[in-house]
Amino acid sequence: xxxxxxxxxxxxxxxxxxxxxxxxxxxxxxxxxxxxxxxxxxxxxxxxxxxxxxxxxxxxxxxxxxxxxxxxxxxxxxxxxxxxxxxxxxxxxxxxxxxxxxxxxxxxxxxxxxxxxxxxxxxxxxxxxxxxxxxxxxxxxxxxxxxxxxxxxxxxxxxxxxxxxxxxxxxxxxxxxxxxxxxxxxxxxxxxxxxxxxxxxxxxxxxxxxxxxxxxxxxxxxxxxxxxxxxxxxxxxxxxxxx
Amino acid sequence: xxxxxxxxxxxxxxxxxxxxxxxxxxxxxxxxxxxxxxxxxxxxxxxxxxxxxxxxxxxxxxxxxxxxxxxxxxxxxxxxxxxxxxxxxxxxxxxxxxxxxxxxxxxxxxxxxxxxxxxxxxxxxxxxxxxxxxxxxxxxxxxxxxxxxxxxxxxxxxxxxxxxxxxxxxxxxxxxxxxxxxxxxxxxxxxxxxxxxxxxxxxxxxxxxxxxxxxxxxxxxxxxxxxxxxxxxxxxxxxxxxxxxxxxxxxxxxxxxxxxxxxxxxxxxxxxxxxxxxxxxxxxxxxxxxxxxxxxxxxxxxxxxxxxxxxxxxxxxxxxxxxxxxxxxxxxxxxxxxxxxxxxxxxxxxxxxxxxxxxxxxxxxxxxxxxxxxxxxxxxxxxxxxxxxxxxxxxxxxxxxxxxxxxxxxxxxxxxxxxxxxxxxxxxxxxxxxxxxxxxxxxxxxxxxxxxxxxxxxxxxxxxxxxxxxxxxxxxxxxxxxxxxxxxxxxxxxxxxxxxxxxxxxxxxxxxxxxxxx
Numbered sequence: 001x002x003x004x005x006x007x008x009x010x011x012x013x014x015x016x017x018x019x020x021x022x023x024x025x026x027x028x029x030x031x032x033x034x035x036x037x038x039x040x041x042x043x044x045x046x047x048x049x050x051x052x053x054x055x056x057x058x059x060x061x062x063x064x065x066x067x068x069x070x071x072x073x074x075x076x077x078x079x080x081x082x083x084x085x086x087x088x089x090x091x092x093x094x095x096x097x098x099x100x101x102x103x104x105x106x107x108x109x110x111x112x113x114x115x116x117x118x119x120x121x122x123x124x125x126x127x128x129x130x131x132x133x134x135x136x137x138x139x140x141x142x143x144x145x146x147x148x149x150x151x152x153x154x155x156x157x158x159x160x161x162x163x164x165x166x167x168x169x170x171x172x173x174x175x176x177x178x179x180x181x182x183x184x185x186x187x188x189x190x191x192x193x194x195x196x197x198x199x200x201x202x203x204x205x206x207x208x209x210x211x212x213x214x215x216x217x218x219x220x221x222x223x224x225x226x227x228x229x230x231x232x233x234x235x236x237x238x239x240x241x242x243x
Numbered sequence: 244x245x246x247x248x249x250x251x252x253x254x255x256x257x258x259x260x261x262x263x264x265x266x267x268x269x270x271x272x273x274x275x276x277x278x279x280x281x282x283x284x285x286x287x288x289x290x291x292x293x294x295x296x297x298x299x300x301x302x303x304x305x306x307x308x309x310x311x312x313x314x315x316x317x318x319x320x321x322x323x324x325x326x327x328x329x330x331x332x333x334x335x336x337x338x339x340x341x342x343x344x345x346x347x348x349x350x351x352x353x354x355x356x357x358x359x360x361x362x363x364x365x366x367x368x369x370x371x372x373x374x375x376x377x378x379x380x381x382x383x384x385x386x387x388x389x390x391x392x393x394x395x396x397x398x399x400x401x402x403x404x405x406x407x408x409x410x411x412x413x414x415x416x417x418x419x420x421x422x423x424x425x426x427x428x429x430x431x432x433x434x435x436x437x438x439x440x441x442x443x444x445x446x447x448x449x450x451x452x453x454x455x456x457x458x459x460x461x462x463x464x465x466x467x468x469x470x471x472x473x474x475x476x477x478x479x480x481x482x483x484x485x486x487x488x489x490x491x492x493x494x495x496x497x498x499x500x501x502x503x504x505x506x507x508x509x510x511x512x513x514x515x516x517x518x519x520x521x522x523x524x525x526x527x528x529x530x531x532x533x534x535x536x537x538x539x540x541x542x543x544x545x546x547x548x549x550x551x552x553x554x555x556x557x558x559x560x561x562x563x564x565x566x567x568x569x570x571x572x573x574x575x576x577x578x579x580x581x582x583x584x585x586x587x588x589x590x591x592x593x594x595x596x597x598x599x600x601x602x603x604x605x606x607x608x609x610x611x612x613x614x615x616x617x618x619x620x621x622x623x624x625x626x627x628x629x630x631x632x633x634x635x636x637x638x639x640x641x642x643x644x645x646x647x648x649x650x651x652x653x654x655x656x657x658x659x660x661x662x663x664x665x666x667x668x669x670x671x672x673x674x675x676x677x678x679x680x681x682x683x684x685x686x687x688x689x690x691x692x693x694x695x696x697x698x699x700x701x702x703x704x705x706x707x708x709x710x711x712x713x714x715x716x717x718x719x720x721x722x723x724x725x726x727x728x729x730x731x732x733x734x735x736x737x738x739x740x741x742x743x744x745x746x747x748x749x750x751x752x753x754x755x756x757x758x759x760x761x
Contacts, residue, residue, distance in 0.1 A: 125350075154306045156350065157313040158629065171632070171680070178308045205312060209303045217299060221292035224332075231288045 025050055026137040027101060029192075031145040033113065033130070041113035044072070048103045054096035057136045058082075058089045062129070063110045066090060072105030079106055125156045125203035130187070132198040140192040149183045149204050159201040163189070174200060271373070271443075271608040271722050283331070283729060290330020298323035302349065309637075314630035316349035321621040325667070328618075328712060329728050335711065335721075336610040339617020352624035360620040364582045365422075365715055366612055371585035372426035372719070373607045375558060378592050378599045380606065382554040383544065385430030390541040392431060393438055398534055400449055400515060400526045403435060404456055408507055411460035416468045418565050420581040421705075422715035424461050427562070429719065432457055436725060438537065440529030443724035449525040450725040452515045455734040459510055459708055461716045463742070466705035467500035468492075474671035478701035481679040486686075486693040498757055499702045502742075502749050509745075510738050518734055554599055561588035611722040618712035622669030632677050635664065639681060646689050650761060651751070653689070657682055657696050658746050661703040662739050669712050675704050695760045699746055706742055709735030 028048035035041045049055075061081075066088065071077040078093035094104060114128045130147060134140060149155070155176055165172060174187050187200055279287060302319035306312050324342040328335055343360075346352045360366070379385040392410075397403035407428070414424050432453055436442070441450025465471030469479060469492045479490050515521040530536045547555075564571075564584035571578045579587070592598050625631040642656050661678055668674040682700045686693040707713040709732055711721035721731070754760040 155311045157311055172629070176309045176311065207306065211303075214299050214303055217295045221295040224291045225288070228288065228291070228332075232284055 026140045028103070028142045029137075029140045029144070030142075031132070033145070033147045035113060035128075035148060035150055037116070037150045039112060039114050039116035041110045042107060043110060044105065044107040046072075046103055046105045048101055049094065051100045055092075055094050055136070057092040057094070059092065060133065060135065061088050061090055061110070062131055063088060063112055065112075066108045066110060068107075068109045070107050072107055073103070075102065075104045077104060077106060079108075081108075125205035126153075128202050128204060130198075130200040134192050134194055134196050137192075138194050141190065143189040143192050143198065144186060145198065146184050146186040147200075148179060151182055152207055153204050154183050154207045155185060156203045156205045158185075159203070160199065161187075161201070162197055162199040270606050271611075272606050279727075283727065286330040286729070287332045290326055291332035293330065294323040294326040294332070297326055298345075307633075307637075310630060310633050311628060313351050314628035314633060317346065317351035317621070317624040317628045318630045318634070320345040320349055320351055321625055321667070324617070324621055325710075328710065329732065331728060334610070335728070336614040336617070339614045339620075342617045342621050346620060346624050351628060352620065356623070356627070357620050360623065361612070361616045363619060364580075365619065366615055368420070368422050368582045368585055369612060369615060369715065369719065370607055371582065371589045372422055374589040374592055374600075374605045375561060375585060376426045376429055377605045377607075378554045378557060379430045380433075381600050381604055382548070382550045384551045384554050384558075386434050387541070387544055387547070387551065389431045389434030389438070390537055390544075393435055393528065394534060394538055394541060397435065397438070397528065400439065400452075400521055401511075403439070404452060404511055404515065407432070407435075407453065407457055408460055408511055411457065411464050412467075412504070412507075415461075415464035415471055418562065419465070419470055419472055419568075420565055421461050421465055421472065422719065423562070423565050423581060423585070425457075425716040425719045427558070428457065428461075429723070432720075433723065438528045438530060439525060441525075441725060446725045447525050448515070448519045448521050451519045451730050451734075452521065454720050454723060454725045455519070455731065456510060456514055458717055458720050458731070459734075459738055460507060462705050462707050462714060463503045463506065466702055467496065467503045469495035472671060472705055474675045474704045475701065477672060477675045478679050478697075478704055481675070482683065482693070482697050482701070485680060485683045486697065488694045488697070490694070490698060494757070494759075495698075498698065498749075498754055498759060501753065502702065502745050506738065506742050506745050509741055513737075514734070518737055519730065550599055557588050557591050557599070560591070561585055608722045611718060614711075615715075615718050618669045618718070622673060622712075625667070626670075626673045626677065631668070631673070632681075634667075635660070635677055635681055638664075639685060644685060644689055648689065650691055650695070651747075653685070653691060654696060654699070654750055654760070655743070655747055657685065657700050658703060658750075659743050661700045662706055662743050662746075665703075665707045665713050665739075666709050668707075669714075671704055671707060671714065675701075692761055695750075695754075698759055699750055699754065702746065703742070706739055708738060 026047055026049065028046070030046040032044040033041050034044070045059075066081040069079040069081065069090075071079060075097070076095060080091050082089045082091050090108065092104075092106065114126050116126065128147065130145060132143075132145060158172075158174065161172060161174060163173065173189050174185050177184050177186065183204075185200070185202065187198060189198060192198070298319045300319075301322055302316055306315050310318075320342055323345070324338050327333060327338040327341070331338075333341070343357050346357050347354045379388075392406055393403060396406035410428065411424065414427070418424050418427075436446075436450040436453050439447070439449040439453070441447040441453070465475070469475050469490070475495070479495075482488050482490060515526075528534065528537065561584050564579050564587070565581055567574075568578065568580065568584075592600055593602065638660055639656075644653055644656070661682070664674060664678060665671075679697065679701065683693055683697050685691075686696045707717065711717045711728060711731055717731070721728075726734075750760045
């Protein structure tokens with residue numbers, strides 16, 4: 001089901017790409033996703049546009065609703081969310097500015113960024129997915145997206161990620177780090193073309209460990225030391241050994 | 244009367260020699276019983292709780308920055324297994340099975356991947372190689388080759404060991420697959436060891452020297468030639484793609500071959516004298532009547548039999564396919580890789596009328612396959628979880644290299660880290676893919692000549708000599724029961740350290756003359 005949804009989503013994006021006029025180039029695309037314990041997220045976008053550009057961007061999002069849409073900074077952006085054929089789009093109208101390159105910012109809240117209940121398959125972890133498809137710009141010079149986990153959580157496993165490194169041996173495009181007491185993963189890419197997809201599937205879980213397992217293993221170790229102490233007494237050193 | 248006694252003694256000696264050389268009595272699939280030394284008994288006793296302690300320490304500490312909890316779990320499981328493989332509180336194959344369970348239950352790697360390891364090409368190559376090795380034993384071809392080798396070169400332990408160095412050096416440029424070289428020479432090693440009184444059930448120091456020296460030779464002679472292993476070629480392609488520096492076959496050979504030959508000769512000299520000293524009784528063949536008795540035994544075998552010729556033909560076909568792999572596409576339109584070539588040989592071996600052995604006669608040590616599968620699962624999980632890359636990156640970071648750091652200090656660090664890192668890897672390819680980009684990045688970041696660090700680092704790729712889990716030949720040779728994990732560590736680490744010294748001296752002299760180092 002998830003696969004079918006993804007295919008449908010990508011098909012829709014292809015149609016969107018072919019129908020829309022695109023903005024020539026974007027110097028910087030930076031997205032920060034600040035995840036909450038309840039599955040919500042506050043998303044912040046910062047885009048550095050070339051001189052004199054205006055545009056209407058339609059950014060597809062994989063969520064049911066965007067709330068608290070808010071521009072950041074002095075630019076008079078017009079923001080709204082729009083549903084087209086089952087997919088939600090964040091529409092950003094950017095007025096022309098005669099000044100040089102400028103950075104615009106906006107933020108919004110998503111209530112269903114991830115499923116807050118853990119899955120048994122992921123060892124009580126939560127599945128987290130990030131997607132970005134460039135349907136608006138001819139090229140993006142520098143792309144980065146940072147996902148920040150709630151306090152007390154840590155990344156368990158990084159599953160699929162796109163794009164794959166072109167060269168054998170090259171490091172993957174993501175980096176795990178810490179911002180204060182919160183864990184982050186940052187995807188960094190350069191020169192994204194029109195239609196390029198960035199994806200990351202991962203799981204995260206609570207930092208706590210099972211002390212019951214630790215206690216059990218300690219008991220096993222102690223039992224071994226007691227019941228197998230005859231190892232030290234048994235056996236004689238045969239000639240020719242141990243030299 | 245005296246003649247009759249002599250004849251009886253001679254018959255007795257011949258019978259004893261027959262028994263000694265009968266490899267069907269020393270099957271690899273039967274795990275040899277070995278009495279542990281006092282040190283080994285302490286290691287067994289303390290190794291088990293130590294492994295658990297290491298696991299708990301790594302698994303329960305706060306997850307370090309840059310690492311996932313699955314990567315942390317894999318590191319903890321692998322470290323525990325490493326302690327147990329070394330100390331052997333439980334048999335090595337049991338440790339492998341425990342590792343596989345631990346990887347799944349701790350969330351380090353998923354079950355499908357863990358179980359799938361038993362189907363990877365290395366395991367198949369091992370199984371097929373043991374089938375091929377069985378035909379050399381069954382037909383007595385191995386015994387004939389070994390007797391010839393000993394009669395010509397094996398009157399003393401030193402010359403017998405030296406003969407194997409020459410043999411492995413000759414095979415290295417011809418057959419890149421180290422497992423293939425191991426399997427080809429293993430039956431000969433077993434017979435020669437038996438002649439010197441070392442069998443799987445009762446190994447002596449000659450056997451330890453012979454098998455460990457061959458382990459060394461099979462692995463590090465691959466480093467003498469650019470085509471000696473796939474990992475070498477990957478290293479060259481990484482150097483080219485990440486730094487634009489091209490390395491040619493002769494560049495590699497002129498630089499690396501002298502280093503491995505010198506190290507091998509040092510190992511040959513110090514092995515039987517200092518590392519695993521031979522007793523006086525172990526320096527000569529353990530055969531009443533000495534070389535003459537062996538000569539008589541060879542004469543008794545008569546002319547080469549039809550089945551021996553058939554075995555040689557089948558083995559020859561497989562070797563031919565191994566040696567000519569680069570021409571396959573031109574000749575056949577497709578590539579027959581090492582596993583498929585061995586499988587073709589195994590199929591012929593089992594064919595009714597044409598073949599030589601039946602399934603029950605194939606001596607396949609399945610415990611070894613489980614041991615290998617566990618080791619590979621651990622290694623692959625380290626790679627896939629990103630834990631290996633994280634650990635190596637942090638290790639280089641620990642040395643705080645800056646632009647002001649002396650080139651030679653960086654050189655020694657790079658060589659030492661690359662050399663010793665083989666202990667926690669189970670695949671040369673994986674190690675190359677992880678290590679080489681880091682070495683190249685270090686060189687580029689601190690403005691050192693890339694080739695001066697990356698090429699000597701690449702020369703260490705095939706030095707996988709300290710543990711039975713580090714490479715296919717190690718796993719196969721370990722199955723003979725001729726040496727312990729501790730013997731392997733002692734021998735391997737000393738030779739690896741000698742290798743670092745030789746590579747450092749070469750860097751300051753020979754590599755500089757060749758224009759590799761500044």
